[in-house]
Amino acid sequence: DAGVTQSPTHLIKTRGQQVTLRCSPKSGHDTVSWYQQALGQGPQFIFQYYEEEERQRGNFPDRFSGHQFPNYSSELNVNALLLGDSALYLCASSWGQGATDTQYFGPGTRLTVL
Amino acid sequence: AQSVTQLGSHVSVSEGALVLLRCNYSSSVPPYLFWYVQYPNQGLQLLLKYTTGATLVKGINGFEAEFKKSETSFHLTKPSAHMSDAAEYFCAVSRAVGTYKYIFGTGTRLKVLA
Numbered sequence: 001d002a003g004v005t006q007s008p009t010h011l012i013k014t015r016g017q018q019v020t021l022r023c024s025p026k027s028g029h030d031t032v033s034w035y036q037q038a039l040g041q042g043p044q045f046i047f048q049y050y051e052e053e054e055r056q057r058g059n060f061p062d063r064f065s066g067h068q069f070p071n072y073s074s075e076l077n078v079n080a081l082l083l084g085d086s087a088l089y090l091c092a093s094s095w096g097q098g099a100t101d102t103q104y105f106g107p108g109t110r111l112t113v114l
Numbered sequence: 115a116q117s118v119t120q121l122g123s124h125v126s127v128s129e130g131a132l133v134l135l136r137c138n139y140s141s142s143v144p145p146y147l148f149w150y151v152q153y154p155n156q157g158l159q160l161l162l163k164y165t166t167g168a169t170l171v172k173g174i175n176g177f178e179a180e181f182k183k184s185e186t187s188f189h190l191t192k193p194s195a196h197m198s199d200a201a202e203y204f205c206a207v208s209r210a211v212g213t214y215k216y217i218f219g220t221g222t223r224l225k226v227l228a
Contacts, residue, residue: 004157006157031214033214033215033216035216040220040221041220042118042204042219042220043158043218044218048214055214056213056214056215090157090158102148102160102163103216105150105157105158105160106157107156107157108156108157110155
């Protein structure tokens with residue numbers, strides 16, 4: 001049973017560029033959440049997608065956008081990159097409509113902005 | 115609003131000694147509580163979770179946690195530390211009305227001394 005997968009593993013970009021990160025949920029899961037984990041911090045919620053729509057959004061600017069595909073996979077897009085966007089980006093998947101469904105995390109994508 | 119406080123950003127224990135990692139939460143509704151472990155350069159792995167029912171929860175790798183409503187705590191323990199337990203541990207809370215996100219603490223880095 002494949003767990004949550006993310007690509008790429010590492011990414012280096014320069015300020016002002018745009019980046020797309022990808023996530024495939026655990027088999028049987030239909031909900032994808034994205035988190036940003038800055039160095040030395042806990043993960044911060046970016047947004048969650050369910051039925052191809054953004055269901056909830058955290059305190060992140062509009063530069064952060066996402067998409068969920070019919071096969072439940074998801075993308076996170078960040079435009080106009082800033083140095084402060086350097087972080088580990090984690091994708092988590094879960095099943096169902098409940099707010100408390102257990103979220104399973106992928107290995108993350110390490111983004112470095114120079 | 116929900117929040118999580120993890121006391122002690124760094125904890126060191128000797129191999130074979132008791133592990134105690136502290137987590138206190140704030141929530142206006144009965145919370146769901148989670149402990150995750152993160153090994154270097156990896157994503158988060160679920161150790162255990164409390165939803166309802168028995169307040170003492172057993173997880174993987176010999177860890178357990180007890181939900182204490184009166185103390186608003188969910189401390190993580192393991193009777194005997196192993197070198198392989200060295201990692202960062204995150205406590206998280208969910209289940210506020212109308213929200214699907216997890217709120218994480220800032221983490222506790224556990225060091226196990228030989």
